Amino acid sequence: xxxxxxxxxxxxxxxxxxxxxxxxxxxxxxxxSRLEHEPGxxxxxxxxxxxxxxxxxxxxxxxxRSFTLTPETAGIRSRSRAYPVFQxxxxxAAVVFVALVGLDTFTGQLSMASRAAVMSxxxxxxxxxxxxxxxxxxxxxxxxxxxxxxxxxxxLAEEEISGILAPPAIGAQGGPEExxxxxxxxxxxPMAEKAVGGETVAGEGAxxxxxxxxxxxxxxxxxxxxxxxxxxxxxxxxxxxxxxxLAYAQETAExxxxxxVPILRVLEISFxxxxxxxxxxxxxxxxKRT
Amino acid sequence: xxxxxxxxxxxRGDLDAFNRLVIEYQSRAYNLAYRFMSxxxxxxxxxxxxxxxxxxxxxxxxxxxxxxxLLRIVVNACxxxxxxxxxxxxxSLDELSDDGDRLTVxxxxxxxxxxxxxxxxxxxxxxxxxxxQCLDELPPDFKAVAVLVDVQGFDYKEAARVISKPIGTVKxxxxxxxxxxxxxxxxxxELLPSRFRLDxxxx
Numbered sequence: 442x443x444x445x446x447x448x449x450x451x452x453x454x455x456x457x458x459x460x461x462x463x464x465x466x467x468x469x470x471x472x473x474s475r476l477e478h479e480p481g482x483x484x485x486x487x488x489x490x491x492x493x494x495x496x497x498x499x500x501x502x503x504x505x506r507s508f509t510l511t512p513e514t515a516g517i518r519s520r521s522r523a524y525p526v527f528q529x530x531x532x533x534a535a536v537v538f539v540a541l542v543g544l545d546t547f548t549g550q551l552s553m554a555s556r557a558a559v560m561s562x563x564x565x566x567x568x569x570x571x572x573x574x575x576x577x578x579x580x581x582x583x584x585x586x587x588x589x590x591x592x593x594x595x596x597l598a599e600e601e602i603s604g605i606l607a608p609p610a611i612g613a614q615g616g617p618e619e620x621x622x623x624x625x626x627x628x629x630x631p632m633a634e635k636a637v638g639g640e641t642v643a644g645e646g647a648x649x650x651x652x653x654x655x656x657x658x659x660x661x662x663x664x665x666x667x668x669x670x671x672x673x674x675x676x677x678x679x680x681x682x683x684x685x686x687l688a689y690a691q692e693t694a695e696x697x698x699x700x701x702v703p704i705l706r707v708l709e710i711s712f713x714x715x716x717x718x719x720x721x722x723x724x725x726x727x728x729k730r731t
Numbered sequence: 732x733x734x735x736x737x738x739x740x741x742x743r744g745d746l747d748a749f750n751r752l753v754i755e756y757q758s759r760a761y762n763l764a765y766r767f768m769s770x771x772x773x774x775x776x777x778x779x780x781x782x783x784x785x786x787x788x789x790x791x792x793x794x795x796x797x798x799x800x801l802l803r804i805v806v807n808a809c810x811x812x813x814x815x816x817x818x819x820x821x822x823s824l825d826e827l828s829d830d831g832d833r834l835t836v837x838x839x840x841x842x843x844x845x846x847x848x849x850x851x852x853x854x855x856x857x858x859x860x861x862x863x864q865c866l867d868e869l870p871p872d873f874k875a876v877a878v879l880v881d882v883q884g885f886d887y888k889e890a891a892r893v894i895s896k897p898i899g900t901v902k903x904x905x906x907x908x909x910x911x912x913x914x915x916x917x918x919x920x921e922l923l924p925s926r927f928r929l930d931x932x933x934x
Contacts, residue, residue: 448910457906461880463887485913492912495862496881501758502765505775508757508782509750515786 448485456486460493524726531719538712545705738797741789749786756798757782759883760805766878767809769867773816774809781808799892806875806893813871865915873908880905 740748764774781804879890
């Protein structure tokens with residue numbers, strides 16, 4: 442049996458091809474001739490034939506389980522790849538969110554400080570002006586009476602005066618009328634038009650005769666300012682003097698609210714929601730992966 | 732739905748269609764892996780990996796024999812699994828000893844269903860165990876061809892497609908595999924069939 446174990450590779454290929462019927466006619470005839478004269482080769486052929494038969498008769502192994510795919514097994518690797526991406530995105534969104542909250546807090550404090558400063562000024566001015574409210578009304582009425590007699594053709598001059606007085610005079614000394622003017626100063630043109638529409642003040646006449654009201658009631662106030670202030674006071678004479686500081690505070694607060702705050706709020710909410718959503722997704726992916 | 736329609740549906744991402752293909756081929760795929768790996772757990776892992784890879788790569792299937800394409804993925808998965816096992820030699824030894832126990836039990840169950848004489852059954856069992864042992868000792872390249880042609884019954888052409896080699900390589904590897912198996916069984920001479928040994932004595 443030992444000589445069979447050392448069969449040349451070429452003979453092995455011949456025998457193997459013979460068993461599978463892969464030999465050409467010529468090669469087959471030559472092999473059959475050899476098999477008749479070489480018992481060792483014949484025995485090797487029989488043994489190889491037995492090996493092939495045994496391999497073919499090996500039983501089929503039963504399936505340990507079904508190999509059908511679930512959506513999870515089919516996509517498990519993509520989730521694994523998605524996990525670090527979502528993890529990073531969540532961290533990034535959280536950092537941006539914290540930065541936005543910090544920025545909002547900082548700008549909020551600035552805004553509060555500004556409001557507090559302006560409101561304290563307004564309250565102070567209101568307190569100072571309150572006792573003077575009554576006499577000023579009297580002055581306005583006087584002015585109205587005098588102005589009624591005047592020609593209303595001084596509209597251009599009136600607009601010019603109002604335009605000059607457009608910048609806010611915060612901190613300027615004066616009564617509640619000045620405070621009102623300061624509060625409404627971002628839109629000076631409508632105020633000037635109101636004054637003109639009311640025909641309560643005749644600019645030219647007032648400029649020409651500034652001494653009468655200003656010397657009586659507001660000695661240190663420049664004449665033009667005094668005229669404008671009086672006109673505005675007349676317009677708001679329906680309101681009691683005590684409400685002036687409240688309206689002023691509200692308008693000042695609106696005026697001093699920094700513009701970026703609403704945008705910051707929106708961004709804060711958006712990024713907060715993003716952090717929650719991304720965090721939830723990341724945890725879900727992690728759970729599914731494990 | 733025929734196989735071609737299922738393949739087209741699977742290419743569109745239809746998992747149910749692909750699973751019908753899995754059901755059709757899972758037994759053959761697992762048995763190829765099982766004979767290649769000689770270990771049910773590793774064979775199951777390789778088979779599952781192969782089906783997952785096949786689902787993800789089915790868009791690359793350009794027609795021809797789907798069975799050959801699928802079994803090529805199974806063979807590649809088996810090579811990958813063998814490489815993983817080489818990196819874990821200690822656990823592989825444990826698995827091999829477990830396999831021996833499992834083989835005895837599995838073969839014992841089929842043994843009880845046979846109605847032949849006990850001596851013949853013992854002989855058959857020993858011969859099968861020897862064949863499986865010798866098959867497992869073959870180099871992977873030889874083993875793949877022997878399993879495809881002699882165990883699974885593929886012709887040279889399809890075996891060549893599965894291992895992505897020329898037919899000449901298949902012929903050569905198959906002859907060497909058969910020669911080594913014959914030598915391996917000869918070393919266990921008593922395990923050859925008594926009929927064969929009887930013939931041998933008469934020669």
